[in-house]
Amino acid sequence: MNENIITVALPKGRLADETIELFVSKGITQEGVVDEESRKLVFLDEKHGMRYMLVRNMDVPTYVEHGAADLGIVGLDIVKETAADVYEFMDLGFGACRLCVAGIKDGNSRYRHDMVVATKYPKMTKDFFAKKGIFVETIKLYGSIELAPIVGLSDMIVDLVSTGQTLRKNGLEVIETMLESTARLIGNKSMTRLKHERVKEIIKRLGGI
Structure with missing residues (x-):
């Protein structure tokens, strides 16, 4: 498996849909990469080096904290409730x-x-x-x-x-x-240097610093 692939944990449902729509609009991933109707839980976008996991919203910070995912999208309410040891990179402005x-x-x-x-x-x-x-x-x-x-x-x-x-x-x-509460982009604190560079590029495309 390509070590440079960025794995993103997404909560099933509306936040996942809005995240993929945002990522497509910013050129981070391709349209139609995640199909929730397929019952699959993992989706790979080889062209852009992205992998997506669909998980329960309360579990997103856990997957990110323990390194099963590099990034996660989850509401601020979940970040606060779980108190997971993760980076909170930015407010994505949806899911209010x-x-x-x-x-x-x-x-x-x-x-x-x-x-x-x-x-x-x-x-x-x-x-x-x-x-x-x-x-x-x-x-x-x-x-x-x-x-x-x-x-x-x-x-x-x-x-x-x-x-x-x-x-x-x-x-x-x-x-x-x-x-x-709104949707937040969170990240694992132990990503390799190579992945840090890719994550910085994703954040930049999303309008963060």
């Missing part, structure tokens, strides 16, 4: 969303000690409330987080919000925004 505390509309929106908060982001949630001097218990959920306060599993939730439509449809409302 907010990480918010939310609760039942017209319910008790005041924070208190020993609240139960359902979330995919237990580390950030505990840190956020700890800075306010509030201890909370977190329950980690991976889907349908909006259901938790409705059925009494939690007092509040912390989750990503884009338009807020899902919250409103389930009788919830945003109480506070914890983080504004």
Whole structure:
């Protein structure tokens, strides 16, 4: 395998699509190189010396930190939650969303000690409330987080919000925004010198320094 190939970890779904579209527009890769419908997980663009891996979004920093990928595209929320030891090269400017505390509309929106908060982001949630001097218990959920306060599993939730439509449809409302998140380009800290030069060229093409 060509040692100069740059491997990029992409989260499955919209961020992967937007990343490839951006890379094509900047001449970094060729159109149609990644086909999510094929069920393949690894795609090679030999012409441009690029390889792409489709992984779960929470796993992107792990693949990059441990060297299975040289670069990764992932939301700032994931970078903060995983606290992975990686370079954060640049903000790519797409995939905008907010990480918010939310609760039942017209319910008790005041924070208190020993609240139960359902979330995919237990580390950030505990840190956020700890800075306010509030201890909370977190329950980690991976889907349908909006259901938790409705059925009494939690007092509040912390989750990503884009338009807020899902919250409103389930009788919830945003109480506070914890983080504004966009897609970030992250990198492994132990890349060879040869790959560093290629990565610098990719960053330059993307408009970074």
